[in-house]
Amino acid sequence: MGINEESGKEKAGKLVKPTPLKKEKNIVPSSEAYALQTIEQDFPENEVRILLLGVDGSGKSSVAQLITGGEVLQTAKKSSKRISAYYPCIRNGRRYVVVDSPCLFHTRIAPKFVITEVNKLIGLTAPGPHICIFVVPGVKLSSEEKQAMSRIQNAFFPGAIDNSIIVLTKSDILNSDGTSIEDFKSNAAPVVQNIMTKCNNRVVQVDNVSGDKDTQRNQIFDMIQDVLQSNTDTFYTNDVYTLAQVNLRVHKQKAKEKYMSSDEGIPLLDKIKEVERVRPLNDTTRENETAAASQDMMETELERLKEQMLQVVCDQVRDGILQESITPFELNLRRLLTSGTKAIGKFLSFMWFVP
Template sequence: MDRSHSPSETLVPLKSKRGTKVVKNYRLVLIGKTGEGKSSTGNTILGRKAFATAAYAEALTQECTTEKCLIDGRQLMVVDTPGIFGTGGSDKSTKKEILKFLGITSPGPHAIIYVVSMQERYTEEHKKAYEHVKDMLGNHSDTHTIVVFTNRDNLEADGNTIEDYMNHVPVPLARLISSVGCRYVAFNNRAKGKRREEQVEELIQKVDDLIEANRGLCYTSRVFETTEKALVAKVKYEVDPILMQSSKDVAKLREEVEIKRGLIETLKKSAKLVKPQIDKETLEFLQLRVVNDGKINQIQEECDNKVEEIRDNLRHSIETNKVSVQQEWFTSGLKSIAGGRLQDIIET
C-alpha cells in the first residue's frame, strides 16, 4: 500500500547547521532482515511514528509503504519494505513486493538504507539476507548503499561506542561494510529531540556524500534491468546443460515407452490368436475331468461294495466257526460223560 502524502501534510523540519535554502528531493529505501528495526529507523528519520513497529521479531510490514518529510532543506521520500526471510509470505512474493520500490521511487532511489541490528550476533542468516539483496539488486547496489546499525542505546548502555563495535565485527559483516565503501551510521531509535536530530543529520550527510560520489545518479531501473539480464544469463548458463540432459533423458524414456508399447500390442495380437486354442483345450480338459470324475465315482462305489462283501463274508465265517467250535465242545463233553458212566458200569 502506497501511503504517500503531499509534502505539506508531512513536513518535519530540522534546524539547518549548513544554512542551505535549496530544496532537494531525496528518495531513500529501507531494506533488511525481519526484526532488525527497519520501520523504527524510518520513524526516526521522519520524526514521527508513521510505520508500524513491534517489540517482537514478526514481519509487520507486508507491503511497500511510503512517507515523506522535509529535513534540513531536503524533501525526503522514505520507503519501508517487507523484511527479508519474514513470516508474512514466500520469498518469491516478498521479493516481488520489495522490488515495487523501483516504481514508487521512479526513476530510482538515491540511497538504499540497509538496516542491521547490533542487539544480536551477526549470524549466517544475516549473511544470507544481504546476499539475497545482492541477488535482487546486483553488485551495482553497493555504490548506493548505506548501512544503519540499530540498537545503539544498548551498545552505549554497556559503555561501548560504534567504533568499539566495528573493531570486533565478524568477517562477513566487515566485508559487507567494506563493499559499501564503509558508509555506516548507528541509530538509537528511542532517541528524542536533539539526539534524534543529530543522528538523522549524520545519515543525511552520508546521503549527500553518496550522491556526490555517484555524480547525482540514483539507483535506476536500468541498473536493475542490467542486473536482471545478467542474473537470467547466469541462470540460463547453469540451467541449460541440465535442460539438455533432461531432454536427452526424456527422449530416451519416450523411446523405451514406444518399444514397450509395441511389445504390448504384439502380445495383445498373439493373445487373440492363442485364445481360441486355449479355450478349446480348456473345454476338452473340463469334459475329460467330468468323465474321469464319473469313473472315479464308479470305482469308489465298486470298492465300497467289495469291502462290504468282504466284511459280510468275514462276519459269516466268524459265526460259522463259532457254531462249529461249540458243537465240537458239546460232542467232546458228551463223550467224556458217556465214557465215565461206562467205566462205572464195568467196575460195578
C-alpha cells in the first residue's frame, strides 16, 4: 500500500503516512476557546455528501444542476469542467453537498492531475460520501470509456455498493427508441451491466431534453432517501478518509476559531454561555415544565447555531481545498512523479482504491 506502518519513515519508492499538522496556540480568547471545547464534531450532522462519478460527457454537471435545482450552484468554485467542484443545497430542511468529479480514469489523463484531483475529492467528501452516484450515459460507450468505467467500478466496489445508485442520462435517446431500462441493461457493455447489478438495479432515468425536471429531481431524491434510510445515514469511508480527517481537523479548528471571533459567531458564543449557565439550574428543577421547556428550546437553538457554524467552516475548508491552499495529504508531488508509474499506482491504491 505504499505505507511503512511500523517505522513511519520514508523509503525509496514508498509513501509516508501523513503527519498531522501542528495546531497553533493562543489564537483566540479563552472564553471562545472554552466554547469551542463544547463543539466536538467536525462536520454538520444534518449534511449529506453526494459524490458524482462517471466518464467525460456522461452528464455529471447536468445531474448536479438537477439535484440542486440549479439556483445555488457555486459556479465560482469551478473554473473548468475538468476539475472538481462542489454544490451545496437545502432540501426539506436537510443540507446536501454535491461533489462533481472529473473523470480520472482515462489513460490519457496526466498523473499529476490525477494525484491532485483525487486529493481534492477526498477532502471535499471527507469523512466520506453518503451517496455515490454513477452517471451512466444511455448510449454506446467507446472502448476507452468502457475501460474508464471499469476502473471506476474497481475503485468503489465492493466498499461503496450499499451507498451507490445509478443515474442513467441521455434517456431521450432511449425514449425515442422505446427502450426500457431492462432492454438497455441487456444490451449494454458488460461493465455497465455489472455496475447496474451490483447497485441492485437502483436506477433513475434522466431526460434533459423533454423530461420534467421536478419529477426527475424527486425521483433521484426518493432513491437517495431510500439508500440513506437503509444505511441509517451511514456514509462510505475507509482508512484514507480517517487519515485525511486528521489533517483537515487542524484547518477546521482554525476556521472555527476565526468564526467564533467574527460577528457571525457572537450569537453562538452567547448561546453556549447561556446554556452552560442555565443547564445546571434546570437539571435540578426538571419537574418544572416551564423550566424544562425553556431549556429544551435553548438546547435546540444551540444545536441549530452549531450546525450553522459547521456548515460555514466545512465550506471554507472545501474552498481552500479547491484553491489548493489546503490539502488532506502533504505530499511531495515532484518526488512521486519522478518515481515512475509504479509509485503512482501505489499512491492511488493507498489514497482511495481500498475497500
